[in-house]
Amino acid sequence: MSTTNSLDTLIQALRRLPGVGVKSAARMAFHLLQHDRAGALALSQALSQAVGSMRHCARCHTFCEAEVCEVCLDPERDATRLCVVETPADQSALERTAAFHGLYFVLMGRISPLDGIGPNDIGLKKLLDRATDGVVQEVILATNFTAEGETTAHVVSEALKNRGLRVTRLARGVPVGSELEYVDLGTIAHALADRR
Amino acid sequence: MSTTNSLDTLIQALRRLPGVGVKSAARMAFHLLQHDRAGALALSQALSQAVGSMRHCARCHTFCEAEVCEVCLDPERDATRLCVVETPADQSALERTAAFHGLYFVLMGRISPLDGIGPNDIGLKKLLDRATDGVVQEVILATNFTAEGETTAHVVSEALKNRGLRVTRLARGVPVGSELEYVDLGTIAHALADRR
Numbered sequence: 001m002s003t004t005n006s007l008d009t010l011i012q013a014l015r016r017l018p019g020v021g022v023k024s025a026a027r028m029a030f031h032l033l034q035h036d037r038a039g040a041l042a043l044s045q046a047l048s049q050a051v052g053s054m055r056h057c058a059r060c061h062t063f064c065e066a067e068v069c070e071v072c073l074d075p076e077r078d079a080t081r082l083c084v085v086e087t088p089a090d091q092s093a094l095e096r097t098a099a100f101h102g103l104y105f106v107l108m109g110r111i112s113p114l115d116g117i118g119p120n121d122i123g124l125k126k127l128l129d130r131a132t133d134g135v136v137q138e139v140i141l142a143t144n145f146t147a148e149g150e151t152t153a154h155v156v157s158e159a160l161k162n163r164g165l166r167v168t169r170l171a172r173g174v175p176v177g178s179e180l181e182y183v184d185l186g187t188i189a190h191a192l193a194d195r196r
Numbered sequence: 197m198s199t200t201n202s203l204d205t206l207i208q209a210l211r212r213l214p215g216v217g218v219k220s221a222a223r224m225a226f227h228l229l230q231h232d233r234a235g236a237l238a239l240s241q242a243l244s245q246a247v248g249s250m251r252h253c254a255r256c257h258t259f260c261e262a263e264v265c266e267v268c269l270d271p272e273r274d275a276t277r278l279c280v281v282e283t284p285a286d287q288s289a290l291e292r293t294a295a296f297h298g299l300y301f302v303l304m305g306r307i308s309p310l311d312g313i314g315p316n317d318i319g320l321k322k323l324l325d326r327a328t329d330g331v332v333q334e335v336i337l338a339t340n341f342t343a344e345g346e347t348t349a350h351v352v353s354e355a356l357k358n359r360g361l362r363v364t365r366l367a368r369g370v371p372v373g374s375e376l377e378y379v380d381l382g383t384i385a386h387a388l389a390d391r392r
Binding site: 005006007009010012013014016017018019023024026027028029030031032033034036037038039041042043044045046047048049050052053054063065087088089092108109 | 201202203205208209210212213214215219220222223224225226227228229230232233235236237238239240241242243244245246247256259261283284285288304305375389
């Protein structure tokens, strides 16, 4: 092996990225060092900058650099509706639809007993405090439609209903643009049950 | 959008990694900031460290921190055989076989006219100087068996043969452990032609 220490260290560090194995990491390290050293320095800088400045919004728990994020501070938004999502990426997806004008709460994860992630790890207590501020009237659960997402929605829903809040869930159904023949049976069954 | 500047900057920087699109970059940024800030700092450090210290071996052109890499300095190696590879990863693959005890020359790329990469960009002149040091007797071309790798092998081979060196190429044939039925026809044809 002609590779020396700082290259090995870089490959090991790249492997900590999700979905990156040893071959991808080696390819990334080679690309950066051979073709894009400016990119490597930009990434180094962006990482330390983000770690240093990103914290959680005091109201919705998403990443932000200020005490409270822009969305939570926006007076145009409907503060009576609170949408609960798993990650900032899910929030971005909802924002891009431009169909929701309320506020968010970002769990920054989901309940996943197999991974040892319980209700306390996703800030359930913080969500309950947030949702019972007296202004929120409806909580819309927009966690993913996976086993973990459904579990999370169920747990959150039970806790919120006990406090007398109206709790709704994103509709399950046939995706727009899809042909029934290729839609899975569980989705069709749900779309039938929830027909309108 | 609740994402703020240093998060966007990080996502953009991660996209410069090969094979990483905007969704993967967002997932990586989220993972690092939410679950592995130590990993983010380690990666930041490893990147700036590697960019600062990695340069090219004066003899074989691979990445190394010293003037000449460990392989080139190893007196146990057979200096009469020089193996030409495209990348340090290819060199590692050959080293892991423990079947080659000569020295290497790492092109750090391949000739690829479509990408504007010609013979000068892969250090052909440096290779010719290296191979005509009076000690090297055989040059083994171990570039990849892709269109670009074959082109590179052809160009390098012609240049070296003009200087009276013995030039060989890794054997093409049926991979060990494979069933003929599933091997592509070009490979079988080459294996037939090169039968022994």
